[in-house]
Amino acid sequence: MSHDALVALKNPGFRRIALTSLLVTLALLMQDVVLGYELYNRTRDPLVLGWMGLAEALPYMALSLIGGHWADRYNKRTLWLTGHGLMIVSAVWLWLVFEDVPVTFTLQEKIWWVYGVNFMNGLTRAITGPALHSWIPLLIPPTQYGNSSAWTSASWQTGAILGPVIGGFVYALAGLSWALGIILVLLVMGGVLIGLNAAPYAQSTVRERPSVSESLREGIQFVWQNPTILYSITLDMVAVLFGGVVAILPVFATEVLMIGADGLGILRSAAALGAILTTILLTFFSPMSQPWRNLLWAVFAFGIATLVFALSEHFFLSCLALFLTGAFDSVSVVIRETLMQTLTPPEMRGRVSAVNGIFIKASNELGAFESGLAAKLMGAVPSVVMGATVALITVAVIAKKSRRLLRHSGALAT
Known part of the structure; x- marks a missing residue:
């Protein structure tokens, strides 16, 4: 087909x-x-x-x-x-x-x-x-x-x-x-x-309107009680919070790879290039046939690519590793967004999207702070090794806790 x-x-x-x-x-x-x-x-x-x-x-x-x-x-x-x-x-x-x-x-x-x-x-x-x-x-x-x-x-x-x-x-x-x-x-x-x-059509499925506090609590409870959405958000948050390296790329450029500003620019663009090429590729080859399995593998591969970047002393290998982090991150983003759209009732999509947005925004901002603090305390290379290890351990823990989702992974996309 x-x-x-x-x-x-x-x-x-x-x-x-x-x-x-x-x-x-x-x-x-x-x-x-x-x-x-x-x-x-x-x-x-x-x-x-x-x-x-x-x-x-x-x-x-x-x-x-x-x-x-x-x-x-x-x-x-x-x-x-x-x-x-x-x-x-x-x-x-x-x-x-x-x-x-x-x-x-x-x-x-x-x-x-x-x-x-x-x-x-x-x-x-x-x-x-x-x-x-x-x-x-x-x-x-x-x-x-x-x-x-x-x-x-x-x-x-x-x-x-x-x-x-x-x-x-x-x-x-x-x-x-x-x-x-x-x-x-x-x-x-x-x-x-x-x-x-x-204007979008009115939602006929909305019950008697709850108070604002009840409405917000409903959105949080829905995410908390839905393991697929909760685990997927958690995976992304941990990967970005601990495995992100963008904030300290200048340190790697000057102290590890010994390159100038032009090389730093190439490093910054490598992950973004991997991300955009992969998202375009995913419009032709959907990852939703086995979404949960593919999500776990994508975040695991993101952690491995981050680990390779941390240990690399060669410019080309570092660029390739960053390219792959962007590529695998895009796979996880597409799967997570699709699962949220599929599994969330129409009348709750705004609140669930907001919870997801808070997690992502917090992980981006706090991740930059964590990267800088860890690099200052431990050094750039050990801090990224630690972050990648935390991401890999998180994948292993969630994979173990979500074995039922793995067995029924194909059904999540329907």
Whole structure:
């Protein structure tokens, strides 16, 4: 039987959402790069960069569950457009601040406004993320969930790769003002695309509406009592929290591999390249025939590739290992997203997506902190060896606890 790799993209509603994901990711990654470079270049204070990330992460993690509750109760299109509209307003204000309009701002005032805009972006993404992720399964049949997850991941990975490159290129050639202007245009284009989508149909399966606290508790309990979703989120969180190496790549570049900034750039892009090529490949070859088995093997292989990177003293082997970490991570992401869409009742998808988002955001931010702290205390190589070992042990423990899921792995995809 032939497999149509473009089947989800033939749905105009999903196609607009995937393209919007690409545009918004491009815009936000461009913004992170150009503002980070601008502020660090003016202050030479790395703590400014840390506060930029924290300003966005904290409100996102604090309010994602509320965003999930709203996504399950209210119109998802309206929620997304409202949140995205606030993001556009923030981008306009940011451009005005760096243009010194309507008044001249001091450097410290500009830094605080950047923190404020990042804080607002964290708030808006806590609203738009669950709304968009719970909207996708309403547009396509369950048989296309795997394909849609692959394309959603591919659109995000493409934005994550091209955003910093385009941002740096525009900043170098035309300056900060043009870069912020292009970011604003990309955000507006994303808003227009979602505005063209019809509002999702109302959920007739929703019972008598619970209170906010009951609604949030229901979402958390559903994840906690569903071993497939809980274990898949846990696997991803542990792998990123302990096995991630992106934050300390400069240490490996200078102290282990003895390469310069250009080599560091290649290292940074290797994992992203592996991720995007694999997600595109997964649109042709679905991993959902034996999803739980494939998920365990993917995270196990991620740990092995991380271990190889830690022990490598050769640039090519290090690049290959990072390429494979991106590839195997993409397999686990596609499987996890597909399982969540398949196993979660429609009326709870917003809250479950929010719980997943909190885990992922926390693991990314805390993982960077853990990597830096462990490298400072133990050294870069021992810290990554330890992290990869923790990830491998976690796979072994969850594999043992989920033997029933392994025996019925094929049934999870149906």
